[in-house]
Amino acid sequence: MSDSNPVNEGSSPIRLAAIEQARKLLDGVSACTPIESSASLSAVVGATVFLKCENLQRTGSFKLRGAFTRLAALSEAERKRGVIAASAGNHAQGVAFAARELGIECMVFMPVGAALPKITATRGYGAEVRLAGEDLAQSIDLAKAEAATHGYIFIPPFDHPDIIAGQATLGLEVLEQVPDVATIIVPTGGGGLLAGVASAVHLSGSRARVIGVQAEGAAAFPASLAQGRPVRLAKMATLADGIAVPEPSELTLGIVRDHVAEIRTVSEEQIGEAMLFLNERAKLVVEPSGAAGVAALLGGAEGLEEPIVVVLSGGNVDTLVLNRVLQHGLVAAGRFMQMIVRVPDRPGSLVTFLTALAETECNVVSVEHERTSSGLAASEVQIGVKVETKGQDHQVEIISELKRLGYEVAFPALEHA
Numbered sequence: 001m002s003d004s005n006p007v008n009e010g011s012s013p014i015r016l017a018a019i020e021q022a023r024k025l026l027d028g029v030s031a032c033t034p035i036e037s038s039a040s041l042s043a044v045v046g047a048t049v050f051l052k053c054e055n056l057q058r059t060g061s062f063k064l065r066g067a068f069t070r071l072a073a074l075s076e077a078e079r080k081r082g083v084i085a086a087s088a089g090n091h092a093q094g095v096a097f098a099a100r101e102l103g104i105e106c107m108v109f110m111p112v113g114a115a116l117p118k119i120t121a122t123r124g125y126g127a128e129v130r131l132a133g134e135d136l137a138q139s140i141d142l143a144k145a146e147a148a149t150h151g152y153i154f155i156p157p158f159d160h161p162d163i164i165a166g167q168a169t170l171g172l173e174v175l176e177q178v179p180d181v182a183t184i185i186v187p188t189g190g191g192g193l194l195a196g197v198a199s200a201v202h203l204s205g206s207r208a209r210v211i212g213v214q215a216e217g218a219a220a221f222p223a224s225l226a227q228g229r230p231v232r233l234a235k236m237a238t239l240a241d242g243i244a245v246p247e248p249s250e251l252t253l254g255i256v257r258d259h260v261a262e263i264r265t266v267s268e269e270q271i272g273e274a275m276l277f278l279n280e281r282a283k284l285v286v287e288p289s290g291a292a293g294v295a296a297l298l299g300g301a302e303g304l305e306e307p308i309v310v311v312l313s314g315g316n317v318d319t320l321v322l323n324r325v326l327q328h329g330l331v332a333a334g335r336f337m338q339m340i341v342r343v344p345d346r347p348g349s350l351v352t353f354l355t356a357l358a359e360t361e362c363n364v365v366s367v368e369h370e371r372t373s374s375g376l377a378a379s380e381v382q383i384g385v386k387v388e389t390k391g392q393d394h395q396v397e398i399i400s401e402l403k404r405l406g407y408e409v410a411f412p413a414l415e416h417a
Contacts, residue, residue: 001225001261012259013251014161014196016203019168022069026169029101030065033057033170035177035309040281045297047306050178054170055286055315059121061242062170062193062313063087063094063157069166070155071098079104084152086110086143088136088241089118090314091157096125107152109143111135115241115318135236137246158192159249167193171200174309181208182305187292187313188212188221188263189243191252197311198259209261209305213296215289216265218244224253225263239325240271242289242314266295269332274298275322276329278312287317288325334392337362338385340410341402345371345381353383356405360398363388384412 033053041049054062071083082105085095092108099106106127110119111134123129133139140157147154156163170193174184184201188194191212198210214221217238223231224247232247248256256263266274271288274295278284286294293310301308317325330336343349350369357364368384376382389395402409 001257001263012199012203013255014164014168014199014203016200018161018165019172019196019200019203022065022162022165023169023172025069025072026065026166029058029068030169031057032173035174036282038282041277041294041297045301045308047301047304047308049297050181050307050309051282051284051294052170052174052177052309052311053284055284055290055312059090059093059097059125060314060316061090061094061290062167062311063090064097065094065169066158066163066166066192066196067091067094067155068098068101070160070162071095071102071104073162074104074153078153082106082152083155084108084143084147085155085157086133086136086139087157088114088139088244089122089316090242092118092122092127092129093125093316095155096122096127100126107146109133109139109146111139115316115321117318118316121316135246136241136244156249157245158190158195159251161251163192164196164199164251164255167196168200169196170311171197172204174311175201175204175206175208178307178309181206181307181309183308184208184210185293185296185308185310186210186212187243187289187311188214189218189245189289191221191248191256193311193313194260195252195255199255202259210259211296211304212256212260212263213292214263214265215240215243215271215292216267218246219263219265220245220247221253221256221263222265224248225257229253238288239268239321240288240292242287242316243292244289264296264299266292266299269328270295270299272325272327272329273332274329276326276333279326284312285315285317285322286312287314288321290314334395335389337387337389337395337398338412339387339399340382340384340412341407342376342380342382343407345379349381350383353407356402356407357385357387357398360401361390362394362398
């Protein structure tokens with residue numbers, strides 16, 4: 001990995017002139033998204049933190065930058081052939097929007113499980129959407145096959161210098177908005193945004209360290225960097241579909257190896273907690289992949305020089321997914337708890353238990369009273385209860401008090417929350 005010192009442009013496949021040209025091209029197309037100081041996040045991590053709000057970008061993510069840059073570079077003959085792409089949502093919307101603006105026919109393959117709002121938005125920009133493939137990797141393979149059969153121009157999500165140059169314009173904005181930035185944290189899937197930001201930072205002469213963040217269940221970069229070649233993950237499991245990419249490309253891997261200081265990974269629980277934090281404290285709606293950088297920062301800012309800029313890479317999140325992830329975030333933050341207790345099957349047992357809970361100052365959300373659960377004795381009743389709590393310490397106090405009163409407390413799996 002890089003020591004983050006500025007490098008000679010000759011060692012980079014991306015040129016500063018190409019990034020600057022992309023920025024001129026994008027003027028009036030993409031927005032220069034705001035950078036917001038975050039007093040609450042700064043207080044939590046003990047360092048000055050800014051949020052680069054790319055979730056407020058047109059189409060809801062940074063992907064528009066690279067997609068438009070790539071499509072604008074097509075020849076007239078290529079434009080007449082039409083373009084095709086594959087995406088779980090953000091790249092799809094970026095390509096569809098860019099194609100509409102440039103008058104190019106567009107087809108997008110999306111995984112069958114893609115979020116409905118992303119599908120609807122992509123169609124709304126005028127693209128033909130085909131739901132095919134169990135995951136992004138399969139959708140990409142199908143899109144490439146369709147391109148080969150019918151002559152469409154395939155627009156990759158990250159594996160092209162034009163794409164990376166477009167994404168790199170975000171890096172130039174960060175350097176102008178926070179000139180003394182020391183650390184930039186970037187959510188990372190295939191590495192297009194990370195490679196772009198790192199290229200912009202180093203080619204501009206900045207000494208800022210650029211750090212990529214991946215979801216633990218879809219972290220292809222650590223193994224690829226260790227082996228010096230793209231290594232394809234056998235499986236992926238994360239709600240952060242925007243960064244669920246099975247392997248980087250040779251292009252992005254090389255740039256990340258040479259210009260990125262570090263790759264960190266975050267758990268699903270950390271992502272949920274970050275989304276909750278951004279929703280409550282920053283009043284920002286951010287998708288799981290877009291919150292990965294904040295998740296990493298909440299996990300510890302040791303060794304990171306300030307000021308720190310965290311890129312919020314996208315805000316396109318299905319409302320149902322948002323509800324589920326925020327629920328996980330509440331659990332991880334000690335704000336929500338569910339438990340099961342068994343009490344004697346006699347009048348007043350439920351009231352007695354709920355009275356005990358009330359005295360701990362938690363808020364009961366729901367109660368389930370079960371007489372026929374497996375393993376219950378004929379003289380027992382099982383009570384399942386969900387409560388809102390004030391943090392981990394409060395939860396410990398509640399459990400301790402219930403045990404003191406003689407209740408045996410069990411905890412069901414998180415997915416039932």
